[in-house]
Amino acid sequence: MDAIQTAQYARALYGAHGDxxxxxxxxxxxxxxxxNRTAEAEQWQAVREAIRQLRGPNQG
Incomplete structure (x- = not known):
């Protein structure tokens, strides 16, 4: 999953599930x-970081 796909997935997940x-x-x-699905775990971590950026500062 590249950076653009990660950002798109993060926006979709945040739009659907909010906080x-x-x-x-x-x-x-x-x-x-x-x-032991390391690559998939790393992708989910990247999605989590993208969601954190979407939420902005002081949102946990």
């Missing part, structure tokens, strides 16, 4: 890491 989107992405990253 819970970051937590959902974090949970998916943990789940993938626990299942």
């Amino acid at each position: 819970k989107a970051e937590a959902e992405a974090a949970e998916k990253a943990r789940s993938c890491a626990a299942a």
Whole structure:
């Protein structure tokens, strides 16, 4: 997943789940890491970071 796809996915997830989107992405990253799906876990972590940027400062 490239940077543009990551940003698009983050916007879609944030639009659908609001403030819970970051937590959902974090949970998916943990789940993938626990299942040794490292590349997928890294992608979810990137989505989480993109969501954090969308939320802006002081939003947790």
